[in-house]
Amino acid sequence: MTKSKGLFAVFVLMAAIRSAALSTDLILKLPTENQRLQPFWIGLHDRDEEGVFYWLDETQPAKYLSWGPGQPNNFMREDSVGQDCVQINYWSNGSRNWGDQDCGEQVRYICEKYIMSSPLGKKKQSLVVT
Numbered sequence: 483m484t485k486s487k488g489l490f491a492v493f494v495l496m497a498a499i500r501s502a503a504l505s506t507d508l509i510l511k512l513p514t515e516n517q518r519l520q521p522f523w524i525g526l527h528d529r530d531e532e533g534v535f536y537w538l539d540e541t542q543p544a545k546y547l548s549w550g551p552g553q554p555n556n557f558m559r560e561d562s563v564g565q566d567c568v569q570i571n572y573w574s575n576g577s578r579n580w581g582d583q584d585c586g587e588q589v590r591y592i593c594e595k596y597i598m599s600s601p602l603g604k605k606k607q608s609l610v611v612t
């Protein structure tokens with residue numbers, strides 16, 4: 483962080499996980515609740531075109547994907563739209579990978595925190611779980 487007197491803003495976006503290395507690193511750091519694993523939202527979605535997944539901060543489809551077996555399945559429950567958002571989920575053996583889910587599900591988020599300082603642009607600061 484510079485000490486300039488320029489304007490800056492902090493903003494937070496659901497995280498993009500663009501590599502296996504980042505994914506592995508992140509999964510090791512995910513908190514448990516009462517020692518139980520839980521799912522977390524990440525910033526990946528196919529809201530614009532079914533089956534084509536984008537990170538929130540990109541205009542090209544995501545390249546690195548880490549789907550679990552049978553995912554994504556756009557599984558339809560009561561929601562006729564299907565599942566257009568993505569979680570890091572878990573298996574009973576403790577392994578984790580990604581699955582598409584109904585965007586309205588209430589689980590925790592993995593976010594990226596940025597500091598934007600004009601005219602330097604966007605700088606990724608850290609990953610946070612909220």
Ligand SMILES: *[C@@H]1O[C@H](CO)[C@@H](O)[C@H](O)[C@H]1NC(C)=O
Pocket residue numbers: 551573574575576577
């Ligand atoms: C854990 O279980 C999942 C789902 O059955 C399976 O795909 C995965 O290979 C298992 N992982 C390990 C490390 O056994």
Ligand SMILES: [Ca+2]
Pocket residue numbers: 528532533556564565566567582
């Ligand atoms: Ca979908």
